[in-house]
Amino acid sequence: MQREDHQLPISATLAPFRNPVFRTIWTATQISSLGWLVQTVAVSWLMATTSASDLMVAIVQAASTLPVFFLSILAGAIADNFSRRWVMFAGHCLIASASTTLMISVGLGFVSPWFILGLSFLAGCGFALTDPAWHASVGDILDKRDIPAAVTLVSVGYNIVRSIAPALGGVIMAFFGPLAAFALAALSDLIPLSAIWRTKWQVRSSPLPRERMTTAIHDGVRFTAMSLEIRAAIARAALFGVTSIAIFALLPLVVRDQLKCGPIAYGVLLASFGMGAFIAGMSNSYLRRITSQNRLVAFASVACAACCLCLAVTSSIAAAAISLALGGAGWLVTWTGIDLSVQLASPRWVVGRTLSIYYALSAGGMAAGSWIWGSVAQNYSLTWALEGAALALLLVAVAGIVLPVGPREETDQESSGFHPPELAFDLKPRSGPIVAKTEYSIPEENIDAFLGYMRTRRHVQSRAGARNWTLQRNLQTPSLWTETFRTPTWMDFLRLNHRLTSADKEVGDHLLALHDGDVPPQTVLSIQRTTDATYASAEGRRRAYPAAMRT
Structure with missing residues (x-):
């Protein structure tokens, strides 16, 4: 599939905003993400101050990503068989419940590390249910020509919020305490519920009845396993997830142990990461025009490796901020490229399931990576963990030779249209073989x-x-x-x-x-x-x- 953006101006990046439904849902999810990231800052710093274990700090990331690994494939089958709008609504209800419970527990003074991890896991279950439905809905809401720009906007929007939320979270933590951060998160989770309730979009329905969940999952896994393009993209995502998550998992330890700073500095550094991602997102259309997607993703892995290496050796907050901006750019370019590759290679009947398998394995990679790099930091040193992650990211860049990301040729993934043949007698749906x-x-x-x-x-x-x-x-x-x-x-x-x-x-x-x-x-x-x-x-x-x- 040749990249459609070869003929698109950079301004086409904003074209999906002309659709009011996409604009409303996109805005609501950014507000929800703002609260979630403020809450993540609060949880990470709260864990760093209440637990002496480096591993416990690192697996905060694992607690929120493991549900995606375990539940995403089921969520994808649900998204392909039921109303994606209501699946998104149910997922956000779960997120709001977890955030509200966390706010109440902190208000009552109950801050057990394992309880915090449990609620983070519950919120992760909500995201596991919501994400496949939201990303698959992009193709229902918009025309195919706008999908690349929409995928970029979804990633850029999250990273715009990432450039604001961590600093905001650090300020709130420093001046108002964790309860205020958790209250903001709980309130922000109500916005997407209202937006989804008020908006509707046309979904291309199948003339056939819904599949059983076990059959739907089996068919989705079979299609993914037999699609070379999707399989390579997902393998690359899992490898990148294992290695790049070291940036997030170990950053609280870098701030605490190497930079000797507090929550405000932590928020500022995360804001630098988000700003780098934002700049890369705004340049994404141009970057895709001047080089192949596979080469772009390889360069992005190198950028993340450079970020890890700099964090391993620096004691300067300015140098750390610059390196995190570079890492943020690499992070966004990689995930946007892989997400787009999976979406455009998937027919509408299975796109929720292929995306969910992609999310599951990338989240599983991030969960495993959080544990791996946290264990290395605890048993050896923080420097060793970051240097090891940098080396592994360079190997992921080289993996592009055997696991190329990006479409190979233009293909039309719309249904070809099928009219059942006339039969000599009536058959029941279960008749066969x-x-x-x-x-x-x-x-x-x-x-x-x-x-x-x-x-x-x-x-x-x-x-x-x-x-x-x-x-x-x-x-x-x-x-x-x-x-x-x-x-x-x-x-x-x-x-x-x-x-x-x-x-x-x-x-x-x-x-x-x-x-x-x-x-x-x-x-x-x-x-x-x-x-x-x-x-x-x-x-x-x-x-x-x-x-x-x-x-």
């Missing part, structure tokens, strides 16, 4: 090209739900080739065909061009039956035999 056979007549000179397209066809059909895909050549008439696959039920066959995109359909067009028969290739559908079944009625006996229908 269904066998589909398509016969082609291929001249000898077209066989190599035919086999190449058939390899693509097998991949396309299998990731959409086809089972036992095979290609056979007729021994009596070598020019005849038969493509065969099965689906467990009739409903699975319908889902498979509704899932095929316009880009997938192009493979069939190429095969049709190679076909040399008098009539186009015909697909014959049969229902598989065993010979030992007993049917009491004539209708039952008739259905025991394969019934062939042409489409």
